Amino acid sequence: MTFKLNCDRVRKIFASDAGETVALEETSLDVRASEFLCLLGPSGCGKTTLLNLFAGFEKPTSGRLTLDGQAIKGPGMDRGVIFQEHALFPWLTVSQNIGSGKHISSKPASERNRLVQDHLHLIGLDNFGDHYPRQLSGGMRQRVAIARGLANEPEVLLMDEPFASLDALNSGVLRNELVRIWLKTRKTIVFVTHNIEEAVLLSDRVAVMTARPGRIRAIIDVDLPKPRDVNSPEFNAIERQVRSLIFDNEAIAA
Amino acid sequence: MSVAIDTPISRDSARRTTRRGHSWSALAYALVLPILAAVVWQSVVYLKILPPLLFPSLWTVATTTLDTVIGYSGTADWYSGKWLVEATATTQRVLVGFAIGGVLGTVLGVIAGMFSRFHEMIDPSVQVLRPIPIVAWIPLAVAWFGIGNPPAIFLIALGTFFPTYINARLGVRYVDPVLVRATQMLGHTHPWEIFWQVIFWGALPSIFTGLRIGLGLAWICVATAEMLAVKSGFGYMLWDSYNFLRIDLIITAMISIAVLGYLADRLLLLVQSLVMSWEER
Numbered sequence: 001m002t003f004k005l006n007c008d009r010v011r012k013i014f015a016s017d018a019g020e021t022v023a024l025e026e027t028s029l030d031v032r033a034s035e036f037l038c039l040l041g042p043s044g045c046g047k048t049t050l051l052n053l054f055a056g057f058e059k060p061t062s063g064r065l066t067l068d069g070q071a072i073k074g075p076g077m078d079r080g081v082i083f084q085e086h087a088l089f090p091w092l093t094v095s096q097n098i099g100s101g102k103h104i105s106s107k108p109a110s111e112r113n114r115l116v117q118d119h120l121h122l123i124g125l126d127n128f129g130d131h132y133p134r135q136l137s138g139g140m141r142q143r144v145a146i147a148r149g150l151a152n153e154p155e156v157l158l159m160d161e162p163f164a165s166l167d168a169l170n171s172g173v174l175r176n177e178l179v180r181i182w183l184k185t186r187k188t189i190v191f192v193t194h195n196i197e198e199a200v201l202l203s204d205r206v207a208v209m210t211a212r213p214g215r216i217r218a219i220i221d222v223d224l225p226k227p228r229d230v231n232s233p234e235f236n237a238i239e240r241q242v243r244s245l246i247f248d249n250e251a252i253a254a
Numbered sequence: 255m256s257v258a259i260d261t262p263i264s265r266d267s268a269r270r271t272t273r274r275g276h277s278w279s280a281l282a283y284a285l286v287l288p289i290l291a292a293v294v295w296q297s298v299v300y301l302k303i304l305p306p307l308l309f310p311s312l313w314t315v316a317t318t319t320l321d322t323v324i325g326y327s328g329t330a331d332w333y334s335g336k337w338l339v340e341a342t343a344t345t346q347r348v349l350v351g352f353a354i355g356g357v358l359g360t361v362l363g364v365i366a367g368m369f370s371r372f373h374e375m376i377d378p379s380v381q382v383l384r385p386i387p388i389v390a391w392i393p394l395a396v397a398w399f400g401i402g403n404p405p406a407i408f409l410i411a412l413g414t415f416f417p418t419y420i421n422a423r424l425g426v427r428y429v430d431p432v433l434v435r436a437t438q439m440l441g442h443t444h445p446w447e448i449f450w451q452v453i454f455w456g457a458l459p460s461i462f463t464g465l466r467i468g469l470g471l472a473w474i475c476v477a478t479a480e481m482l483a484v485k486s487g488f489g490y491m492l493w494d495s496y497n498f499l500r501i502d503l504i505i506t507a508m509i510s511i512a513v514l515g516y517l518a519d520r521l522l523l524l525v526q527s528l529v530m531s532w533e534e535r
Contacts, residue, residue, distance in 0.1 A: 057435055077441030087436040091455045091532045100451070102441025132532045152440055 004156055004188045005031035005054055010063030012049050023049040025215040026063070029207060031156070034186040038199040038206045040242065046214020047192045048160055054190060055081050055158050067155060077103050080154035082162045086141035088133040094144050095120070095129035101152025119147040122181060139170035146181070156188040163198070175201055179227045196246070200239050201228055208245045218245055310502045318502040319509060333491060333503060337510065344476055344487035345514060347403060351410025352472045356465050358411070359418025363464070364457065366419070367426025368449070380419060388413045388475050396483050406479035406487075413475035414468035421464025425457030459533070462526045469522055473515035488514075 012024040024046035031037050039047040052058040053065055056075040065072040067079065075081075080101075088097050098116045099105055105112065120126050123143040133141055142162055149157055163171035175198060182189060182202075193199050199206045203222050210217045222238055229235060292312060298304060299311045310318075314329075321327050325335020333340070366373040388409055395405035429452060437452040480489020488507040495503035527533070 055435075055439060057438075075435065075438035075443060077439065079439060081435065081439040083432050083436065085432060087430075087432045089433065089436075089452065089455070091458075091530070093532075100440060102447075134532070134534060148440070 002033045003030045004033040004035070005029075005065075005067055005190065006069075007050070007053065007060075007065045008063055010050075010053060010060045010065060012046070012053060012058065013061045022213040024053075025213040027214075027216055029216060031188060031190055032204075033188055036182055036189045036191065036202055036204045038203040039190065039192045039209060040194065040196065040199040040206050041209030041214075041246070042194060042211050044214065045209040045211040047194075047209050049214065050209075051158050051160050051190060051192050054156075055079055077101060077152055078155040080149035080152055080157045082142075082145050082149050082157065082159040084161045084164055086133065086138075086145040088141055088144055088148070090133050092132075093129065094125065094131050094133070094136070097133065097144055098148045098151045100148065103152045115151055119151040122150070122184070123147045123177070137170075138166050139174060142166060142174060143177070146178070150181070150185065150187070154187075156190065159189060159191045161192050161194070164193070164195075171198075176227065178202060183226060196239055196242050197230060200235060200242060201230060206242060208242060210246070220245075307499065308501055310505075315502045315505050319506040322503075322506055322510075330503060330506070331500070333495075333506075340486065340488050340491055340507075341510065341514060343484075344480065344489065344511070345518075347406045347410060347479070347484075347487065348469075348472045348476050348514075348518070350403075351407040351475070352414050352469055354407065355411035355414025355472070356418050356468055359415040359464065359468065360422045360461055363419040363422025363461075364426050364453075367423040367457065368445075368453065373423070380416070384416050388471075389478055392479065392482050395479075399483075402484060405483040406476065409479045409483070410472045410475045413471040417467040417471065418461075418464040421460045421467070422457065425460025425464075426453055428460070429453050429456030458530055462522075462530070466519065466522055466526075469518055470515065473511060473518070477511055 007027060007029050009026050009028055010024065011022070011026050014021045014023050027046075027050065029050075039050060041047050049058065053060055054067075054072065056072050056079065072079075089100060092100060095116050098119050099112055104115055107115070116129070117126075120129055123146060125140060125143060125147075128136065128140070128144075133144065136144065145162070163174050166174065179202060181187075191199075191202060200222055206220045206222060208217045208220065209215065220238065220242060224232075224234055224238070295312060298309055299306070303309070317327065318330050321330040322333045322335070322340075323337040328334050330336075362376065366376060391409055391412060392405070395408050399405040399408060433452050433456060434448060437448055440451075442448060442451045476487065477489040477492065480487040480491075481493045484490060488510045491507040492504055495501075495507065
């Protein structure tokens with residue numbers, strides 16, 4: 001088993017005038033190559049903090065984070081990030097957005113265009129390359145954000161509740177598309193969510209996190225073939241197991 | 255594939271047709287106040303509320319204005335046929351002063367927005383100088399630069415600088431931090447790359463707002479400066495005509511500044527819409 005991402009006894013404390021907040025209690029985690037791993041937990045459990053640490057947007061108070069054994073020092077194009085809001089550049093067209101990464105834009109024009117076209121096709125927006133983000137719906141924008149992240153060919157994809165701001169119908173559709181894209185690309189993905197069904201639907205493993213202080217309570221293997229049926233008894237059994245882990249802990253905390 | 259669920263928003267095309275359909279009624283509405291003002295004006299003339307010397311008829315103003323432009327009747331005296339000369343003098347000053355103040359304001363504002371140390375260094379000075387009315391600089395400007403173009407350009411540049419600086423800085427400050435993070439995760443991590451990929455474009459709407467306010471102020475400044483610090487242009491024409499009690503010429507000069515200022519503003523808006531072609535219009 002090869003580890004792609006690793007965090008080793010990482011703590012994150014936010015200091016402010018009001019005092020110190022432990023956002024993430026000492027945490028260690030390995031993310032395997034080509035694995036889809038969900039960080040699942042209630043708000044305040046440090047799941048986004050952990051993702052931002054992997055992304056390099058935050059520095060750990062103590063501990064060490066690595067990608068392929070190399071220390072993570074800051075943001076970099078080896079780790080593509082999909083944000084909760086699409087974070088597309090409004091001044092660029094869909095195609096220009098997808099081609100805006102440093103890696104993809106360093107390629108010769110013909111190859112770059114081909115990559116952009118491939119990724120437009122991957123997200124089913126072949127004819128929307130010349131549109132500006134404001135001309136797209138919320139679901140389409142988030143798809144373009146995923147395409148932009150993938151087109152720059154990162155080692156891993158870090159996704160921070162990317163479907164949370166979409167309506168239920170759209171987020172359902174996008175989840176299924178993400179499964180399809182993952183089956184096709186086998187990208188290593190770390191996916192933050194507070195939605196249990198979403199976590200079980202997408203993940204190979206679910207890291208269940210609990211709040212105050214934020215830490216990983218348990219890691220659950222979801223050993224079901226993808227794409228998954230949310231109504232199957234096996235699926236529901238795992239969902240129940242995850243739910244009990246979260247709510248048992250809430251009961252103890254209360 | 256699920257494309258059917260979300261279709262692109264076709265709102266803008268719909269709105270554009272509606273707007274075109276309404277343009278004639280919009281013009282009619284825009285003319286309501288000018289027509290009303292003309293009626294009131296002519297009433298004052300016919301009722302002789304003020305003597306004709308101080309309150310010329312609109313016809314007189316129109317013929318005098320036309321004479322300044324094409325010089326056909328000589329009613330504008332020494333300004334007959336001189337419109338283009340004065341317009342060139344005034345416009346040149348505005349352009350040079352606006353360019354200096356606009357570039358300085360944008361560059362310093364952007365630097366102040368990006369580096370808080372630089373902001374801490376220059377902002378207090380800027381904020382102390384800002385409340386001084388531009389008119390209050392005129393004696394100093396004339397004393398230092400003499401009568402002529404330099405003091406006028408100095409005043410215009412000063413007037414343009416403050417709003418441009420403030421808006422450029424705010425534009426940089428309020429660039430969406432998520433967009434900056436997106437830029438970094440895409441591999442553009444050097445400060446220069448971050449600037450050209452995201453900060454510049456993100457700040458552009460605010461920079462244009464500052465430039466637009468600055469350009470408006472530049473026309474105010476040029477009129478003021480030409481009244482006191484130069485001997486040409488429409489500002490000078492205003493004061494000169496007052497000394498000879500040529501109210502019609504005063505109004506001609508005022509209309510000329512209004513027209514030039516309006517055209518300059520439209521031109522800047524056109525440039526903005528070309529540069530920021532991604533914005534909805």
